Amino acid sequence: MKYPHLFEPIRLGNTVLRNRIFASATGLSDYSFDGAFSDAAVAYYARKAQGGAAAVAIGECEIDPKGGGKSTGLCVDLSSFGTVAGLWRLANAITAAGAVCSPELQHHGRYGVAALGPSEGEDHGKPCYAMTEEQILATIQKYAASAANCKMAGCGMVTVHGGHGWLPEQFFAEWTNQRTDRWGGSLENRTRFAVAVCDAIHERCGRDFPVEFRISATEFEDGYGVDEGIQYAMALDGHADIIHVSVGLHGSGIGPGFFKSYPNMFEQEGKNVHFAAEIKKHIKQSLVACVGGMSTPEYMEEVVASGQADIVAIARGLICDPDLPNKARSGRENEIRHCVRCLSCFSNLFPSGRILCAMNPETGRELEAEKAPVQQVKKVLVAGGGIAGMEAALTAARQGHYVTLCEKSDHLGGAITCEEAVPFKANLASYIRQQEEALLQEGVRVKLNTEVTPEYIEKGRYDAVIAALGSEAAVPLIPGIEGQNVLPAEEAYRSPDKCGQKVVILGAGLVGTELAIYLHSLGKEPVVLELAPAMRMDGAFMHGSIVRMELEKRRIPVHLRTAAKRIDPDGVSTEDGCFFPADTVVYATGRKPNFEEAAALSAAAPGFAFAGDCTGVKNIMNATRTGWQAGLNIGR
Ligand SMILES: Cc1cc2nc3c(=O)[nH]c(=O)nc-3n(C[C@H](O)[C@H](O)[C@H](O)COP(=O)(O)O)c2cc1C
């Protein structure tokens, strides 16, 4: 066994956990408006159990939604007996796959609909009201009653959300708790609520029913610091079976403390683990779980083996590849699809109500992925070997079709390959290599340097064609764009040494701004000019915010509403009369889809589908999804 500590089972009371990898809570996957789990939600969570996680936490399960403890979003109503049947289906599906179902008991307190918290106050201009003694005691019992519902439904444990600024943390944090009775003031009083919740659950469900308690080790600049977080954890020692150490403050707004909960692509693996390690030094009885940006089994093994934590909780790593634990266990680490921390899963949560992944199109579509076998095996040609084309070819081959993949250039991966050497895109580069390897294994015939024409298709007598011809960089019509000192963004990514010290980047989309960060990390001095009044983050509002923060941190100037008028060998003049000196000018002003070229192939075979950017330039999530869908639909 390569990872003996990571795969060492744990027995907590009557619950056995097969290893130390927990699926951290990821709330909202197709919950219904009446607070129940849909079939898609069951399939989403069960998939993590099938992939080998020991426990699967179910996010956004409210203990008192009718009393206004929920936020305005969708949630599961754990207080309702009616939810138990649905929860049973979910717990059964998770248990059947060998894992433990652990609903996350949630109460939003002052950020809930009723705005009831420890103390009166204000949140973004809205009043919050103080709970009475009776309301506090009743709420504690609601946690216990919800846990009892979970136990009845077959869940092997529960997770109490006492971090990220929610109700138990509101009692703990002095800035949200100014009570002068036994629930406020001293440390003992401020932790009384959290401790009482653990004890009430044990009293109701038995001491052998494990309670995991999630805390924030710190709220950073928004609230309390680590020293206080240690006190919070110490108060819970022995009351909670597992103290799960996250960080950050969510509340009702998205501030800096919010983003700290989700280590981003510019940060190192396991960015937040040291908080758990610090807390563990002070904990004598409970187990300690850590969370935040862990990706590789090697690192997870080190965390457990070195005693920094007893358990590793993973959210995005399992959204991206639910099979991570099984792959690690069976020595197939090189097949793990690593999360690129683009946070598209989060950005898409609000519009879709589902958890989707940029790199794994099956996540959130588990039921679609279980389609019946194809009716007819086909001879398939995929034109274009970018992300969409590779995914289409792989999916079609996995359905049993005979697949040929043709790529015009001498390599697979498409436009994205230019970012291969960018350190914060390392997981993207490894994804391309894995896809190449998988194509080989699935028996796809890959033909490089091969341009597909209608004649080529007709000659090969293909039954179906998937056109995944991608897009080309759009060249802005600015005098001087043909100059020796001007490069497209792709070339600047591929060969940053071609850029001089001072670089003006035209276009503040993700391509341009991430390039600015990359060049800055190499010691260059980039400046970004953007025509529009805001940066163009293409719906990636979470990652977009992180990019903005990174630009600010590095003090990279971004000039909005600034149109380049002319490029000269020494810099860029703008319409408003400014001049930006530059050794090199890079344009990242968008891409245009190769639609005509793709459409020209449509009549050459009985079956035809588009995939990826050739119908409109979007993002990686669109490329993987459309490629997967096109491959899946063939022969049905
Ligand atoms: C899409 C998404 C939904 C999440 N929903 C919840 C939730 O409902 N409750 C919760 O406590 N944490 C939630 N989290 C936070 C994760 O549990 C975890 O703390 C965070 O993502 C950091 O871990 P990671 O780097 O392994 O993703 C969510 C995370 C993501 C990405």
Ligand code: SF4
């Ligand atoms: S969408 Fe991005 S951040 Fe979310 S799990 Fe997938 S790769 Fe990771």
